[in-house]
Amino acid sequence: MIVVSRGRSTAAPEQVWAVLSDVDAWPRWVPTVTSVARASGPDGTPTNPATAPGVGSVFEVVQSRLGRARWVVTEWEVGRSFTWVSWRPGVRSTATHRLRAEQGGTGIELGISWSGQGARVVRALVGRLTQRYTELELGALVATAEGRSDG
Template sequence: MPGLQHSVTISAPPELVWAIVIDVDDWPRRIPTVDSLERLDPGPLAVGSRVRLRQPRLPEALWTVTELDEGRSFTWVSTSPGVEITAAHLVESAPGGSRLTLDLSLTGRIAPVGWLMTKRLSQRYVATEAASIKAAAEGG
């Protein structure tokens, strides 16, 4: 199963980091790899919530939250013909603040080919997302 994991230590309490991570409505302003995000369901992000996400150089994607551990993590999934992408966001306490871990994995019959085509871009986008959340949490 192709994928990647990226962790960053943040000099801010987990509660603050979580508040930034879960506030997906603000991602287009905070994260340069997110062009736009449209919530398709009212209320706070919850299991079953759907989001339409547009990112540079990638097709528009519909993401559905499949897991949510309030204050700690959420996972969402996007499906297209032949591939399912899972993205997990985990906030943990760490010495001096928090650790944010972003995990991206692909499954499905065309996942290996899709990964070859998007690996570098995905690595850059995940690292940028982590750095952007870190900067926001640390007051940048």
């Protein structure tokens, strides 16, 4: 199962990207995120919150009802998209965040998929919650990028 939420913002792609790519600020505008902290990279080197995220950046993200997850950025295309992965025993979660320029705004797609031995169980346990969360996150992203507070 792949959970996907798609939407549109009247904000320019660079405005949406500025909000989306500032992962450290997510707890201020993403209603499902309790905290975000930079973590050590795969090689044990601490990541610097003062630097822009990119491939190899590691974040500890806490979400209500989902707990803490360690996300490693595997793809980072400035202004367009990023992908990160998180591992739990038997399950790999892959989350994508994509933007595309459209007439008068920005198309947005947020998705998550699971693979591995435990993927079926995870989908059964949190699939609907994850769909609800991605929809909330999409709405908050649009509102924040457009300068509204009704996210």
